Amino acid sequence: MMLLTLTTYVIGEQLYSGIMVVLFLLFTALIKGGLIIREFMELKGVSLLWRVIMYGWLTTVCFAIVVTYMLSI
Secondary structure, X not given: OHHHHHHHHHHHHOOOOOHHHHHHHHHHHHHHHHXXXXXXXXXXXXXXXXXXXXXXXXXXXXXXXXXXXXXXX
């Protein structure tokens, strides 16, 4: 988790841009968000409905960011 955070920090400090950078950062956010949902929020043992809601929300937000970025190009 710390390595993913440091990677995104370094990319931000280097002022990289472009669709590949955005996709990498969002992929990193999906991984970190999934780990937080599963481990920190302890949703690995709950019903399927709660997992679908949480992972669906995370995926929807990241997808909306990609779509918004693509429309702004």
